[in-house]
Amino acid sequence: MSSSESPSGFGVVLFRSVQGALGAERLLVAAGVAHKLIAVPRHLSSSCGFCVRFAWGDRERIERLLPGDRLGVEGIVGL
Amino acid sequence: MKKTVDARGLSCPQPVVLTLKALDLADEVTTLVDNQAAVENVTRLAHSKGCSVEVSEKEDGIYLTLKRGGAPAEPAAIGHGVAGSTAEAPAGPLVVFVPSDCFGRGPSELGERLMGAFFHSLLEVRPKPQTIIFMNSGVKLVAQGSRALDDLEALAAQGIDVLACGTCLGYFELTEKLAVGRVSNMYDIATALLEAGKVVEL
Numbered sequence: 040m041s042s043s044e045s046p047s048g049f050g051v052v053l054f055r056s057v058q059g060a061l062g063a064e065r066l067l068v069a070a071g072v073a074h075k076l077i078a079v080p081r082h083l084s085s086s087c088g089f090c091v092r093f094a095w096g097d098r099e100r101i102e103r104l105l106p107g108d109r110l111g112v113e114g115i116v117g118l
Numbered sequence: 119m120k121k122t123v124d125a126r127g128l129s130c131p132q133p134v135v136l137t138l139k140a141l142d143l144a145d146e147v148t149t150l151v152d153n154q155a156a157v158e159n160v161t162r163l164a165h166s167k168g169c170s171v172e173v174s175e176k177e178d179g180i181y182l183t184l185k186r187g188g189a190p191a192e193p194a195a196i197g198h199g200v201a202g203s204t205a206e207a208p209a210g211p212l213v214v215f216v217p218s219d220c221f222g223r224g225p226s227e228l229g230e231r232l233m234g235a236f237f238h239s240l241l242e243v244r245p246k247p248q249t250i251i252f253m254n255s256g257v258k259l260v261a262q263g264s265r266a267l268d269d270l271e272a273l274a275a276q277g278i279d280v281l282a283c284g285t286c287l288g289y290f291e292l293t294e295k296l297a298v299g300r301v302s303n304m305y306d307i308a309t310a311l312l313e314a315g316k317v318v319e320l
Contacts, residue, residue: 078235
């Protein structure tokens with residue numbers, strides 16, 4: 040799942056598991072990157088889950104910081 | 119009949135409780151207090167009871183004179199409502215009660231984040247509550263450093279009344295760190311819960 044546009048100025052990182060989202064949160068806190076753990080928006084998933092919302096301008100930094108394999112990143116989507 | 123209540127030196131919620139008792143016996147009650155919080159609490163009581171209130175500051179204290187029938191009674195002593203948000207409530211306002219900083223029982227790591235996600239989601243769903251009450255460790259959510267702060271500020275800006283238990287803020291030494299909403303007391307909280315059409319406890 041991917042998206043290269045963000046009308047709202049925000050994007051979200053989606054994970055296969057809650058643990059992945061929590062692990063990403065720890066890494067972003069340590070790196071000082073502004074973010075927010077939110078419920079996955081309904082238009083992206085009908086099941087309960089966390090995703091990490093971030094400012095779209097930080098996308099490249101986010102991609103560098105989060106090891107997709109280890110955290111189970113499913114995708115990065117613009118909101 | 120007139121009565122006077124000297125509530126100087128008394129801590130919350132005593133000035134309100136004594137004023138309320140006096141209002142049962144008299145049409146006009148003058149309550150003497152010595153701090154701003156008591157002025158606000160007694161004023162709120164007056165509005166909820168349909169009393170007019172006159173405030174007069176003198177050397178020996180602040181005098182609040184409440185007169186019965188001076189103003190229309192408000193249904194709840196909890197401030198403003200949210201336009202159009204209570205239409206689906208059975209009768210009376212919708213109140214969300216938050217007695218913990220964790221959503222549900224389980225690991226705090228999960229519960230704290232679920233709580234943050236709840237308030238973020240609340241921005242987008244309906245019906246909106248008229249009041250959100252934070253009690254016990256729930257008051258951590260309305261204090262500086264809370265992960266839910268920006269969302270709670272947005273909810274308050276939408277007109278939702280955010281009440282934080284003053285006793286609980288004191289217990290956690292967060293009184294000076296309240297960042298959103300207003301300090302409330304057990305009397306107001308009990309009234310809001312009892313007058314609610316529906317209470318949702320997290």
